[in-house]
Amino acid sequence: MAELRVDLAGVKLRNPFLLASGIWGESGESLAGAWRAGAGAVITKSIGAEPRAGYPNPTVEVYEKWGMLNAMGLPNPGIEEYPREIAVARAAGATVIGSVFAATAEEFARLSARMAEAGVVAIELNLSCPHAEGFGTEVGSEPEDVERIVHAVVRAVHLPVIAKITPNTANPAGLALAAERGGAKAISTINTLRGLAVDTTLGRPVLAHGLGGLSGAAIKPIGLACVWQIFEKVHIPIVGVGGIRSAEDALEYVMAGARAVEVGTAITFEGVSLFGRLANGLSARLDELGFARVEDAVGVAHRAAG
Ligand code: DHB
Numbered sequence: 001m002a003e004l005r006v007d008l009a010g011v012k013l014r015n016p017f018l019l020a021s022g023i024w025g026e027s028g029e030s031l032a033g034a035w036r037a038g039a040g041a042v043i044t045k046s047i048g049a050e051p052r053a054g055y056p057n058p059t060v061e062v063y064e065k066w067g068m069l070n071a072m073g074l075p076n077p078g079i080e081e082y083p084r085e086i087a088v089a090r091a092a093g094a095t096v097i098g099s100v101f102a103a104t105a106e107e108f109a110r111l112s113a114r115m116a117e118a119g120v121v122a123i124e125l126n127l128s129c130p131h132a133e134g135f136g137t138e139v140g141s142e143p144e145d146v147e148r149i150v151h152a153v154v155r156a157v158h159l160p161v162i163a164k165i166t167p168n169t170a171n172p173a174g175l176a177l178a179a180e181r182g183g184a185k186a187i188s189t190i191n192t193l194r195g196l197a198v199d200t201t202l203g204r205p206v207l208a209h210g211l212g213g214l215s216g217a218a219i220k221p222i223g224l225a226c227v228w229q230i231f232e233k234v235h236i237p238i239v240g241v242g243g244i245r246s247a248e249d250a251l252e253y254v255m256a257g258a259r260a261v262e263v264g265t266a267i268t269f270e271g272v273s274l275f276g277r278l279a280n281g282l283s284a285r286l287d288e289l290g291f292a293r294v295e296d297a298v299g300v301a302h303r304a305a306g
Contacts, residue, residue, distance in 0.1 A: 002286035003293040004279055006040075008237055008260050009160040009185035011121050013095065015040040015279045016294055017250065020241060020264030021099040021124060021164075022046060024272060026076060028088025035094035037272035038279055040260065042094050044086065046101040046126040048135075049111060051078040055209040061197045067216020067243070068265055069195050071209035074101055074132050079111050083118035090119050097162070101126040103134045105152035116157040123159055125149065127175075128166035128191030131211040136191075137166045143178035150182030160185035162239065165226070167219075168194055172226040173233040180234045187230055188239035188262060190223045216265040217243045224256050231257025231299055245270070247281025254294060255301040 004015040019034040019042040026045035034042050054075025061069040076082065079100075089096050098115035100123060102108040112123045127140025127149065139145055146163065153161050163179035165172055167190035176187045192213025197206040205211075223242025230238055240258030244250050245266035253261050267274055282294070291297045 001283045002291055004283055006259055006294055008239070009122070009162070011041070011095070011160060013040040013260060016254070016260040016282075017275055017278050018043055018097070018239065018260055018262045019267065019272075020262035021126065022072070023264040023267050026085065028085035031085070031089035031096065032092035032094055034267070034272045034275065035089065035092055038275035039272070040095070041097055041121070042089060043097040043124055043262065044082070044099050044120075045076055046074055046099040046129070047076045047079050047082045047111065047115070048074060048101050049079055049107055051081065052076055058207055059209070061206045061212070063216070063218070066218040067214060068268070069197050069207065069212040069214050070192070071131050071207045071212035073209060074129065074135065079114045083114070086118040086120060096120045097122045097124050099124040099126055099164075101129065101132070101135045103139060105149045108149050109152040109156035112153045112161070113156045116159050121159065122162055122185075123153060123157060124162040124164055124188060125153060126164055126191070128164050130166065130168055130192055130194035130213045131209060137168055137194075140166055140175070141169055143174050146175050147178040147182040150179050150184045154183035162186040162188050164191055165189040165230075166191055167222050167226050167242075173229045176230040176234045180236050184236060186237045186239060187234060188241055189226045189230060190219065190242045193219055193222065215242070217245060219243045220249060220252075224252060227253055227256045227258050228302075231302060245274070247278050247285050250278060250282055251285055251297065254297045255299070257299040257302065259295070259298050
């Protein structure tokens with residue numbers, strides 16, 4: 001069977017399938033469940049400085065065949081409370097990556113240092129939530145801001161820093177290069193795309209917040225294009241995200257340049273048992289194609305494209 005273990009910026013993953021941030025709840029027990037089901041690592045819900053209740057309902061609109069639109073409002077218990085959830089996930093043996101969101105570089109650095117103390121193996125910076133006032137894309141859309149934020153975090157922690165880059169930009173590779181200059185050890189891309197659904201009977205947006213983030217199968221080609229463009233420009237590893245629900249989807253991302261992938265919406269639809277099926281499926285498909293290891297397939301589509 002093909003080797004699924006990958007090294008992501010020095011972090012050893014038992015397979016390349018990561019639980020995406022914000023999926024499957026925020027409790028330590030739910031993260032532990034995803035780990036037990038076979039995830040290569042689990043990424044926490046994005047955590048901020050203070051407890052946040054999030055937006056009122058409705059927060060999710062499901063499109064059965066192709067995805068969903070959500071605006072949760074970054075609900076989380078805050079960084080003072082959250083380490084106890086990480087402890088629960090770690091007690092189950094999980095490899096935990098801590099996701100943080102903040103309004104300033106200083107706050108990102110402080111939250112990341114606190115996350116590091118809680119025992120995570122890497123920090124993922126949410127520079128890409130498409131609808132939260134003062135956070136996400138509002139601080140992650142300009143290369144100078146991305147470089148400054150990443151640099152502040154890199155100075156504050158000894159762990160690998162992963163910058164999660166938005167697809168809501170003309171130049172994703174420009175943002176990834178800025179993160180690399182700032183000292184990021186990996187890029188994850190994409191986050192959700194800004195979207196809207198309208199209830200025509202009520203004559204108002206479906207989600208209470210109005211704008212939301214689109215995820216799921218519909219966004220896979222966009223995620224692949226971002227990974228493809230970034231792979232051509234940056235040297236640090238890429239984590240591919242967006243619309244992955246099968247081993248074949250994951251292998252597309254790997255061949256486009258991803259060393260690992262995050263799975264989100266498909267887990268909310270199918271449950272964490274999907275992780276086992278993805279790992280087995282990828283191993284079998286790599287065998288079929290004659291790749292001994294996932295790492296041998298990273299970026300191969302670029303060679304073919306010349
Ligand atoms: C939320 C955060 C995100 O980063 C995202 O992509 C979608 C939703 C949220 O908590 O609302």
